[in-house]
Amino acid sequence: MALLEAASFNWDCVSVFDPVKTSVLLLLMLVLLVMLSVGTSSLAHPERSQTPAKERTGLFKIPVWMGNATAGFQTDLKAEDFHVVEGNVPLELSKFLKPESPTLLFIAFDTVGEIANINQARAALNEELEKLSSQYWVGLISAQEQITVAQDPTPDRKLLREKIEGFTQIGKAGLLESIQSVADFTSGILLKADVRVAVIFVTDSDIGNYRADYLNPPVNASDSRDLSRRFGGRALQEKISRMAPALAKFQAPIFIVHIDPGRDPLNRAYQNGLKQFAQAVGGQLFLSKTVGDIPTVIQEVFQWVRSFYVLGFEAPRVKSGFLKVQVSLSHEPGSSSISGHLIYPSRLFFP
Structure with missing residues (x-):
């Protein structure tokens, strides 16, 4: 007008x-x-706003352990005891879960080998499950070429004992085919639910017992100059190099327990790959040297499961697709008196 x-x-x-x-x-x-x-x-054509679009962020929930050389893991820390930064930018904690917080624990089985080892592992698992508090709900997974839920998460220890003792698997090893699906499934729960989530992956897999051929036999057995002889395990190395970065985008810790590790060079390379997989998602690899070591190894795994914090935060997306975070102990007034070292995944990929 x-x-x-x-x-x-x-x-x-x-x-x-x-x-x-x-x-x-x-x-x-x-x-x-x-x-x-x-x-x-x-x-x-209304005038466009000069305000820049909101920066895209990703939600992360990472496991963190506070280790002490003399006292083991410290489990009484508070949210204000932790300081998280990405580069020089401090990240605000939006979620903090203590070791005694409600927890979903999944036990995945890839056990098709010696029954003596399997029975020892079953007995040790049931013994440790009895020690867990009522805050733990435990589910069972069959992790071969495809994953199936053998038991939905439950606090019923008697039911779990019956399921574990009657659990049988036959066929080929399946960890390489199933671990990514297990990581995806459990990380989805971790990001959506207000609970801690962890996986104990029990395996007796031998690299020669997979349906795929990772042994890399000579293409021409009669030719001593066949190049395939010089690159033993190349197929396995390629598999590991593809899988380790892919697993890094998942955030629920996976503890791999190998109850019958092979000692030949190719199986040692395989176990090194399993270590990379576990560390990519904030977990650890545990190897049992003998049948008698299995209870001790599984006991150690449960100590790790009972002792981790979950730190939740949002971080801005970066061009490379991954970011490196640093978790340190706070020295603000009111923070706990702490001594020890922190254990956590430092390289994170956007989910």
Whole structure:
């Protein structure tokens, strides 16, 4: 309306037969049309906001342990005891779970080898499960070429004992085919639920017992110059190099327990790959040297399961797709008196 009022004119004083006045009239009409076109254009195409789009962030929940050389793990810390930074930017904790917080523990089985080892592992697992508090709900997973839930999470220790003692698997080893699905499944729960989540992956897998051939036999057995002889385990190394970065985007810790590790070079390379997998998601690899070591190894695994904190925070997405975080102990007034070292995954990929 302001534009129209500014362009108002006394039309009665204009004679259409007056050349001068007629030119003035045409000029005014042209100005009016231009002003109207500018007004409607601004309505059709409103001016874009100069405010930049909100920076995309990713949600992370990482496991953190406070280790002490003499006292083991320290489990009585508070949220204000931790300080998380990405580069030089401090990250605010949006979630903090203590070791005694409600926990979902999944035990995944890939056990198709010696029954003596398997029975020892079953007995040790049941013994440790009895020690867990009522805050722990435990689920069982069959992790071969495809994963299946053998028992939904439950606090019923008697039911778990019966399921574990009657659990049988046959066929080929399956950890390499199933661990990524297990990581995806459990990390999804961790990010959505207000509980700690962890996986104990029990395996007796031998690299020669997979359906896929990772032994890399010579292409031409009669040719001593066959190049495949010089690169033993190349197929396995390629598999590991692809899987380790892919697993790094998952955040629920996985503890791999190998109850019958092979000692030949190729199986040692395989176990090194398992270590990379576990560490990529904030977990650890545990190897049992003998049948008699299995209870001790599983006892140690449960100490790790009972002792981790979960720190939740949002971080801005970076171009490379991953970021490096640093967790340190706070020295603010009111923080706990702490001594020891922190254990956590430092390289995180956006989920």
